[in-house]
Structure formats: C-alpha cells, structure tokens
Amino acid sequence: MIRLNINGQDRDVDVPGDMPLLWVLRDELNLTGTKFGCGIAQCGACTVHMDGTPVRACQTPADSAAGTRITTIEGVSGTVAQAVQASWQKLDVVQCGYCQSGQIMSAVALLTDNRNPTDDDIDAAMDGNVCRCATYPRIRAAIKDAAKAMGA
Amino acid sequence: MLNQLIKQAAADVASPSRRGFLKGAGGALVLGAMLPRTGFASEAAAPKVVGPADPRPQAFIRIAADDTVTVLVKHLDKGQGIMTGLTTIVAEELDADWAQMRGAFAPADGALYANHFFGIQGTGGSTAVANSWDELRMAGAAARAMLIATAAARWSVPASAIAVEKGVVRHAASNRSARFGELAEDAAKLPVPQNVALKDAKDYTLIGNPSLHRLDHVSKTDGTAIFAMDIRRPGQVTAVMARSPRFGGTVKSVDAAAAKRVPGVLEVLTLPMGVAVVARNTWAAMKGREALTVEWDDAKAEMRGTEEMLADYRKLADQPGNVATDTGDAAKALAGAAKVVEAEFVFPYLAHAPMEPLNATVELTPDGGCTIWAGSQFQGVEQKVAAGILGCKPEQVVINTVWAGGSFGRRATPDADYIAEAVTIAKAYGGKAPVHLVWTREDDIRGGRYRPLFLHKVKAGLDASGTLVAWRQSIVGQSFMIGTLFEGFMVKNGVDATAVEGASDMAYAVPNLHVDLHSPPSPVTTLWWRSVGHTHTAYAKEVMIDELAAAAGKDPVAFRLEMLKGHPRLQGVLKLAAEKAGWGQPLPKGKGRGIAVHESFSSFVAHVAEVSVDEQGRVTIDRVVCAVDCGQVVNPNIVEAQVSGGTGWAIGHALRDEITLTGGLVDQSNFDGYQPLRNSEMPPIEVHILPSTARPTGVGEPGVPTAAPAVANAVFAATGKRLHHLPFTRSGMV
Numbered sequence: 001m002i003r004l005n006i007n008g009q010d011r012d013v014d015v016p017g018d019m020p021l022l023w024v025l026r027d028e029l030n031l032t033g034t035k036f037g038c039g040i041a042q043c044g045a046c047t048v049h050m051d052g053t054p055v056r057a058c059q060t061p062a063d064s065a066a067g068t069r070i071t072t073i074e075g076v077s078g079t080v081a082q083a084v085q086a087s088w089q090k091l092d093v094v095q096c097g098y099c100q101s102g103q104i105m106s107a108v109a110l111l112t113d114n115r116n117p118t119d120d121d122i123d124a125a126m127d128g129n130v131c132r133c134a135t136y137p138r139i140r141a142a143i144k145d146a147a148k149a150m151g152a
Numbered sequence: 153m154l155n156q157l158i159k160q161a162a163a164d165v166a167s168p169s170r171r172g173f174l175k176g177a178g179g180a181l182v183l184g185a186m187l188p189r190t191g192f193a194s195e196a197a198a199p200k201v202v203g204p205a206d207p208r209p210q211a212f213i214r215i216a217a218d219d220t221v222t223v224l225v226k227h228l229d230k231g232q233g234i235m236t237g238l239t240t241i242v243a244e245e246l247d248a249d250w251a252q253m254r255g256a257f258a259p260a261d262g263a264l265y266a267n268h269f270f271g272i273q274g275t276g277g278s279t280a281v282a283n284s285w286d287e288l289r290m291a292g293a294a295a296r297a298m299l300i301a302t303a304a305a306r307w308s309v310p311a312s313a314i315a316v317e318k319g320v321v322r323h324a325a326s327n328r329s330a331r332f333g334e335l336a337e338d339a340a341k342l343p344v345p346q347n348v349a350l351k352d353a354k355d356y357t358l359i360g361n362p363s364l365h366r367l368d369h370v371s372k373t374d375g376t377a378i379f380a381m382d383i384r385r386p387g388q389v390t391a392v393m394a395r396s397p398r399f400g401g402t403v404k405s406v407d408a409a410a411a412k413r414v415p416g417v418l419e420v421l422t423l424p425m426g427v428a429v430v431a432r433n434t435w436a437a438m439k440g441r442e443a444l445t446v447e448w449d450d451a452k453a454e455m456r457g458t459e460e461m462l463a464d465y466r467k468l469a470d471q472p473g474n475v476a477t478d479t480g481d482a483a484k485a486l487a488g489a490a491k492v493v494e495a496e497f498v499f500p501y502l503a504h505a506p507m508e509p510l511n512a513t514v515e516l517t518p519d520g521g522c523t524i525w526a527g528s529q530f531q532g533v534e535q536k537v538a539a540g541i542l543g544c545k546p547e548q549v550v551i552n553t554v555w556a557g558g559s560f561g562r563r564a565t566p567d568a569d570y571i572a573e574a575v576t577i578a579k580a581y582g583g584k585a586p587v588h589l590v591w592t593r594e595d596d597i598r599g600g601r602y603r604p605l606f607l608h609k610v611k612a613g614l615d616a617s618g619t620l621v622a623w624r625q626s627i628v629g630q631s632f633m634i635g636t637l638f639e640g641f642m643v644k645n646g647v648d649a650t651a652v653e654g655a656s657d658m659a660y661a662v663p664n665l666h667v668d669l670h671s672p673p674s675p676v677t678t679l680w681w682r683s684v685g686h687t688h689t690a691y692a693k694e695v696m697i698d699e700l701a702a703a704a705g706k707d708p709v710a711f712r713l714e715m716l717k718g719h720p721r722l723q724g725v726l727k728l729a730a731e732k733a734g735w736g737q738p739l740p741k742g743k744g745r746g747i748a749v750h751e752s753f754s755s756f757v758a759h760v761a762e763v764s765v766d767e768q769g770r771v772t773i774d775r776v777v778c779a780v781d782c783g784q785v786v787n788p789n790i791v792e793a794q795v796s797g798g799t800g801w802a803i804g805h806a807l808r809d810e811i812t813l814t815g816g817l818v819d820q821s822n823f824d825g826y827q828p829l830r831n832s833e834m835p836p837i838e839v840h841i842l843p844s845t846a847r848p849t850g851v852g853e854p855g856v857p858t859a860a861p862a863v864a865n866a867v868f869a870a871t872g873k874r875l876h877h878l879p880f881t882r883s884g885m886v
Contacts, residue, residue, distance in 0.1 A: 016415065019435045027390070027433040032382035033375020035557070036434075037507050038593040042823035045507060073375035088373040092365055092789055095797060096231030097372030098379060098507040098557025123832035130823060132507045132558050133231045134800025135793070136834035 007075025278850020489613025508557020527556025798855025
C-alpha cells in the first residue's frame with residue numbers, strides 16, 4: 001500500500017511501486033484529466049505538479065510520489081490557475097483538447113515562478129508539451145494574457 | 153475526392169432507425185424536425201448528394217423544459233470544432249440565445265445521421281459543415297416555426313405577429329412572451345412544416361460571429377471533458393495487443409507463461425490480428441505484453457526497407473502507368489519546349505499520431521450485440537464490422553461517440569481496424585467484463601495506416617515566351633482504396649482518385665497535361681492523412697510552378713495569376729496572401745519569401761512564408777501569412793484555428809518527420825524518433841479570411857497543402873536550393 005497526497009487528500013493505493021503515477025491517477029483513482037500521450041516523457045500530456053513543480057506522471061513511479069503533494073488538473077487552484085484557465089477559455093485555445101490539461105499545468109507552473117515571462121521563457125517552459133493540433137500561437141497568447149490579467 | 157464516397161456503402165449499410173432513442177432520452181422533450189421536401193433543390197450550388205434522394209425525417213434538436221436547446225451532432229468532433237459549428241447553424245435559424253445552446257454527439261443511426269456525401273454515417277473529407285448546412289438550417293427554421301405556431305395558438309394571435317429573438321418568443325402587441333422551454337412540449341406535437349424560409353446571410357447574428365466561444369472551451373480546460381480514453385465502466389478491464397512487428401506478419405507461436413505471471417494480468421488471448429493481454433489495469437496489461445514471447449510468421453510480410461521500396465518506385469515511374477488525365481500531347485510539347493524543368497519528389501510515410509492514442513471500450517450486451525464507446529469517426533462502418541464479428545444485426549451495436557483527442561484521418565478506417573480489435577477481444581473474453589483496448593504510442597507509430605510513401609517524377613516545359621506548355625507527371629504510391637469497400641467508387645481505370653487529386657485536376661492552364669499513376673501493393677497499411685492526396689500533389693505542383701516561374705524569369709505571383717484565369721477564388725486568395733505578406737518588398741540577404749496556392753475540399757488557400765537561412769543552413773520560419781476562402785464562415789474563430797493548426801501540422805511534418813522501414817521493421821517508435829512540432833518552432837501566423845456568402849466548405853484539411861511548398865519556395869528564394877525530398881532534413885536542411 002502506498003500513501004499518496006493527491007489534490008490535498010491522502011489516498012492509499014494498492015499498486016506496485018514502479019507503477020507510474022499516471023496510471024495510479026487514471027486507473028486507480030479515476031482522475032482522468034491527466035492524459036496518456038506517449039509514456040516516455042516526450043509529450044507532456046501527463047504533466048502534474050509535485051510539490052508545485054511540473055513533472056511527467058508517466059515517468060514518475062508511484063513510490064517516488066509518496067510523501068509529496070501531487071496536484072492534478074482536477075485539483076489545481078489559486079490565482080494563477082484561475083487566470084490561466086480563464087485566459088485559455090477567453091482565447092478558445094483548445095482544439096481536440098487532449099493535451100490541454102498538461103499544457104495548463106505547465107503554464108501554471110511557469111506563471112507561478114515568473115509573472116512576466118518572455119517568449120524565450122515560454123519556449124523553455126512549454127516545449128515539453130506537444131499539441132498535435134498546433135494550438136501553440138493561442139497557448140502563447142493565453143499565457144501572456146494570463147500574465148497581464150494577474151499584473152492588472 | 154472523399155466527397156464522392158460511396159454509393160455501395162450506402163446500400164450496404166442499411167441501419168433501421170432508432171427514433172425511440174430520441175423520444176426517451178433523458179426525459180427531454182424532443183422537437184423532431186422533418187426536412188422540407190424541397191430539400192436541396194432551392195440551392196443553386198448544392199452538393200451532389202449521395203444519400204437518400206427522398207429526405208427522411210431527421211431529428212437534430214432537443215428542447216428541454218429547462219430551456220436548453222441541444223443539437224444532436226452527427227459528426228465526430230476531434231478538435232475541428234464541429235460541435236460548436238453545427239450548433240451555431242441551428243441556433244441561428246432558431247433565433248436562440250447562444251447561452252442556451254448545447255451540443256451532444258448523435259447516436260449511430262445511418263437512417264437519421266448519414267453523411268450526405270458518403271451515404272453512411274461518418275466524418276471526413278472536411279465535409280461536416282457543407283454536409284449539414286442545409287439540413288440544420290432547415291431543421292432550425294422548422295423548429296422555430298413550430299414554436300411560433302404553438303405560441304400563436306396559445307395566445308390566439310396570428311403567427312405573423314410573433315417574433316423570436318434570443319430564445320424568447322414574443323407577441324409585441326399584447327406584450328406576451330414565452331421561452332422555448334415553455335412551448336417545446338406542445339410544439340413537438342405539431343406537424344413539421346414542409347416549407348420554411350431560411351434567413352438571408354445579412355441577417356445572421358450567430359453565424360460568422362467572432363465572439364462565440366467553443367462549446368468545449370471550459371470542459372477541455374478543467375479536465376472534465378471525457379475522451380474515449382477516460383471511459384470507466386463498472387468492472388472494466390484493459391487490453392493491449394501484441395501485433396506483428398512486420399506488416400503482413402501473423403502469429404506463429406505464443407508463450408504466455410511469463411505474461412500470465414505478471415500481477416494483474418487476467419488472460420492472454422491469441423487472436424487473428426495478434427495476441428491480446430487482458431489485465432486489471434493499463435500498467436499490468438503493458439507489463440504483461442512485455443513478458444510475452446511471440447514468434448511471428450513473416451511469410452507474407454513486407455521485408456523491404458523504404459530505400460528499397462523507393463528504388464522500386466523509381467523504376468516504376470519510368471514506365472507508363474494508369475492514366476489519370478491526358479490532355480493534348482505532353483510528350484510532343486515537351487520535345488518542342490524552349491525550356492524543360494524536371495524534378496523527382498519523394499514524400500515519406502507519415503503517421504497521424506493523434507494526441508489521444510487509439511482506444512475503445514466494448515461491453516457485450518445480453519441480446520448478442522454490444523455497446524461501444526469511442527471517438528467514433530465512421531459509425532456506419534464500425535456498426536457493420538462489429539456486427540459481423542459478433543454475428544448480430546448492426547442495430548444491435550450501440551455506439552456512444554465521445555470527444556476524440558485528434559484524428560487527422562486515423563480514426564476513420566474502411567475496416568474499422570481498432571474498433572474491430574476491441575470487439576474481437578471483448579468477444580474472446582466472453583463478456584466477463586467490459587474491455588478497454590488501449591494502443592500505446594509505440595503501437596500507434598509502428599501500427600501503419602500511414603500516409604503512403606510517394607514518389608513523383610515531373611517534367612514541364614516552357615515556350616520561348618516563358619509560357620507553360622507541357623506537364624508530364626508520374627506518381628507512384630500505394631492505394632488505400634484498392635481492396636476496400638470504397639474501391640468501386642474511388643478507383644476508376646486503375647486510378648485511385650485520392651492519389652492524383654490536386655495533380656490531374658490542377659487549375660493552372662496547361663494545354664498539354666499528362667498524369668499517370670502506379671499503385672504498387674505492399675502489406676504496409678496506408679490511409680488518408682489530413683488533406684489526403686493534396687499532401688503530396690500540392691507540394692509537387694507548387695514547387696514545380698515556382699521553378700518554372702524562375703526558369704521563365706517571371707514573378708511567382710504574376711506567373712500563377714496568368715495561369716489561373718477563370719479561377720477567381722484561387723486568384724482571390726493568392727492576391728490577398730501576397731498583399732498581406734508585402735509580396736515584392738525587398739528582403740535582406742539570407743531571407744526569402746515563397747508562395748503557394750491550392751484548392752482542396754472545395755476551399756481555396758494560399759500561403760506566403762518568410763524564412764531566414766543562416767550560414768550553417770539552419771532555416772527559421774519568420775512569418776507565415778495565409779488567405780482562405782471557405783465560403784460562408786460559420787465561426788471565424790474556429791476557421792482561424794483550423795487553418796493555423798493545419799499550417800503547423802504541415803510545417804512540422806515537412807521539417808523532419810518520416811516513418812522509415814529497415815528490413816520491414818519501422819525505425820521510429822515514439823515522439824523521440826517521430827518528433828512533433830513544438831511550441832518554439834511554430835512560426836507567427838496570420839490567417840486572413842475572404843468574406844463570402846458562397847456555400848460553406850471545409851477548413852479542417854485545406855490549411856495543410858500549401859504551407860510546406862510555400863516554405864520550400866521561400867528557402868529557394870533565400871538560398872537557391874530546392875527541397876524535393878521530404879522531410880527537409882533529407883534535402884540538406886537543418
């Protein structure tokens with residue numbers, strides 16, 4: 001049994017220690033907002049926060065997540081998350097939407113650390129998140145819009 | 153060309169309607185709208201409809217007592233925004249308030265929801281808006297008339313004195329009003345009017361309105377949108393499948409002992425298409441598959457690599473193929489040409505790799521049928537295939553279509569491939585539990601159904617004045633139509649229309665044009681891929697035209713315009729893109745500007761790309777300008793997104809993507825080897841939409857064909873180097 005803290009709640013899961021956090025979230029805890037895209041940390045669809053830092057849940061073994069605070073798209077909250085989600089909605093960023101949980105988790109982490117990111121900062125923080133629909137221009141615009149909204 | 157699908161399939165897939173669904177669903181009141189019998193006849197430029205000649209009762213609109221209006225959307229929304237677009241069309245004619253509108257995927261029911269272009273229920277070929285434009289406007293207008301008639305009767309006033317605005321039905325003289333929800337139950341009892349007046353485009357308030365948000369803009373930003381991957385049925389198990397690493401290989405022997413020892417693995421099933429590992433969860437299923445030992449029989453497998461295939465294609469290209477078009481005498485005109493330009497183009501296999509890997513959940517039902525949850529794109533085919541596997545009637549196969557995490561063509565297959573796998577596994581598992589079949593990314597990248605590998609040889613001639621007089625093109629590549637239910641319709645005289653579209657019917661005035669085609673078979677499976685044949689034909693055409701302009705000493709825009717007389721819409725986008733891009737304004741050394749224009753899926757698109765090439769040959773795309781004419785725009789915000797996204801799609805693949813085979817084995821396996829475009833690589837892009845009230849046409853695919861040739865032509869302008877072999881890395885670009 002592994003005890004995980006997910007979105008502020010302790011959850012005991014009976015899984016092998018090497019089971020990636022991704023599958024714990026999706027298959028054991030029914031938190032399906034975190035997506036499976038590649039399984040090798042190349043696409044970012046499974047991005048969650050571990051103690052506030054973005055990590056790829058597909059490459060995070062369950063036992064390594066014990067003792068940390070995990071936040072998923074279902075639990076992300078606060079000023080930055082609200083601003084990011086509001087800007088995403090305002091600019092209609094999504095197309096198929098499958099990658100967007102991960103995009104948003106990465107964007108929230110970026111803006112939490114850096115309230116006024118440059119284009120280079122955005123490149124560095126967001127290049128790990130693939131969008132096959134290529135919604136990238138709106139992702140960039142939404143990050144800037146959220147930064148502006150928080151600064152206002 | 154997909155637009156021409158499919159009479160045979162229509163006859164083949166006769167699914168009795170299940171209108172009971174509509175009546176009973178969720179306690180909602182259903183307003184069934186019968187299509188007026190005038191059908192499409194009132195429209196001068198109506199599409200060629202393959203579907204029922206006599207319009208049948210349709211049901212697209214559900215008005216609930218809580219005043220919500222739900223539009224049943226018969227097309228899969230895989231990101232292209234069709235749920236929003238089709239809901240908008242109904243809302244406009246209904247004079248609804250946008251806030252009361254909802255969308256829901258329609259059930260699988262060919263009698264009600266066939267795509268009129270295909271004759272079966274399915275999404276593809278950028279047809280969705282064009283296909284639903286008339287029927288949903290008429291459904292909305294009929295529903296509005298029924299609401300008015302109900303209010304008129306209730307208030308004893310003439311219908312003509314009643315107005316509808318933003319979801320409120322009002323009789324001004326008596327100051328009475330009612331909301332839709334108050335009228336819907338009685339309205340549904342009225343006969344459906346057979347003649348309804350449709351709005352004039354100038355009166356639209358919702359269609360063309362840039363401020364309408366997508367219906368999925370909230371659920372896809374808070375993690376609540378449910379994709380097929382997220383379906384969780386009580387007691388469901390997960391299956392992954394081991395498939396032959398070589399295309400055409402079959403199972404010879406299986407040692408499942410180690411797999412069965414993996415904790416969580418429930419069963420290992422040897423099936424015609426591979427070996428399925430069924431487990432309590434996805435991780436266990438994946439671990440179980442890793443522990444399998446399978447010996448494959450390669451007797452009928454593709455053993456060649458792509459280099460060997462290309463060598464074979466080159467030989468074929470020099471032999472006469474099946475003739476797609478033959479106007480004038482291209483050989484003679486080439487012999488007499490003042491200048492001849494020749495090129496060989498290579499287009500690699502490409503995977504669709506939608507973000508959501510393929511998956512479906514299947515639950516067997518006690519009546520011998522099943523219920524399927526999937527990002528279902530070809531419900532008409534899938535129902536029939538599933539029924540064939542289970543030995544039941546197609547109508548015993550219930551398909552719940554859910555949001556799809558991309559497709560780009562992959563989820564629509566003539567044999568319902570992954571759905572067939574899921575149903576086969578569920579059957580073999582004996583109905584003990586609902587089965588969720590999951591493809592991993594490796595399964596996807598190595599799983600075939602690729603855009604075919606294509607080789608083109610093109611030879612074109614100019615006369616002494618620099619006028620194009622001859623064009624001869626030989627195209628070699630697999631057909632994904634031959635051997636499918638679409639063959640009879642799509643393959644004529646040995647020519648698969650989807651392999652030559654955009655080439656054999658090119659708009660440029662060429663008096664002597666010859667295009668032929670070889671379709672060499674291979675066990676490597678191939679499929680339509682966002683914009684289908686235009687993915688390669690538009691590239692070859694637009695890069696060649698650019699070379700011819702250079703050879704003629706003419707400006708690439710002027711040269712094209714000269715040859716596009718009689719094609720005002722192509723001219724329109726070409727001129728607009730050129731103007732917005734500042735065509736003709738000088739650029740510094742090391743920079744170049746390129747243009748391309750093309751018609752696909754009845755839409756017209758031009759791209760201008762501006763690039764910088766540094767001393768090491770590194771290309772940066774500084775700016776892309778795009779002009780699109782897709783007729784009446786339903787949602788400009790979504791059109792912009794689709795064309796911008798299509799541009800990124802095209803450029804991303806052109807830069808470096810290819811699926812290659814060595815000894816029949818796929819060299820790539822995931823996003824490390826098949827590298828998707830990333831945020832920092834997306835160029836700034838402007839999309840300009842030509843205002844139009846012409847019939848709406850698609851935008852999901854037409855943004856793709858011209859983006860890569862525009863970049864290639866810009867690289868030429870900057871460096872003098874031609875990019876004939878895709879991806880660009882194969883032509884020496886980094």
